[in-house]
Amino acid sequence: MLNMYKKRRNLTITILLLLILVVLSLTIQSIVFWNNVFLVGLFCFICGGILLILKKGIFNNMFYSFRVFLKNSSKLQMYVSEKDEVTTTKHLPSNNFIVTYFLLIGGVILIGYSTSISFFIST
Numbered sequence: 001m002l003n004m005y006k007k008r009r010n011l012t013i014t015i016l017l018l019l020i021l022v023v024l025s026l027t028i029q030s031i032v033f034w035n036n037v038f039l040v041g042l043f044c045f046i047c048g049g050i051l052l053i054l055k056k057g058i059f060n061n062m063f064y065s066f067r068v069f070l071k072n073s074s075k076l077q078m079y080v081s082e083k084d085e086v087t088t089t090k091h092l093p094s095n096n097f098i099v100t101y102f103l104l105i106g107g108v109i110l111i112g113y114s115t116s117i118s119f120f121i122s123t
Contacts (some may be wrong), residue, residue, distance in 0.1 A: 034114045038115065041110025048106075
C-alpha cells in the first residue's frame with residue numbers, strides 16, 4: 001500500500017514538473033534561460049550517471065585492492081597480526097539510489113526539451 005502511494009506521488013510530481021516546464025516554454029522566450037535549463041539538465045544527468053556507476057559497483061574491486069594493499073604494506077599491522085587473513089567483502093545491491101533514476105531521466109528530459117525549445121526560439 002505504501003509502495004503504491006510512493007509510486008503515485010512520484011508520478012504526480014513528475015507530471016507537475018513537466019506541466020511547469022511546458023508553461024515556462026510558452027511564456028519565456030529568452031535563449032539565456034533555456035541555456036541555463038540545459039546546463040541544469042546536464043548537471044543532473046552527470047550526477048545521475050555517477051550515482052549509477054557507484055550503484056553498479058564498478059569500483060568495488062579497486063577499493064578492495066586498496067584496502068588489502070594498505071593492510072599488507074603496514075609494518076605495524078604485520079607485526080601485530082600473527083596470521084594473514086584475507087577477508088572478502090561482497091557487494092550487496094542497494095535500494096538507496098532511487099534518486100539516481102530520477103536524476104538520469106530528469107536530466108535527459110531537461111536536455112531534450114531545452115534543446116528543442118532553443119532550436120525553435122533561434123529560428
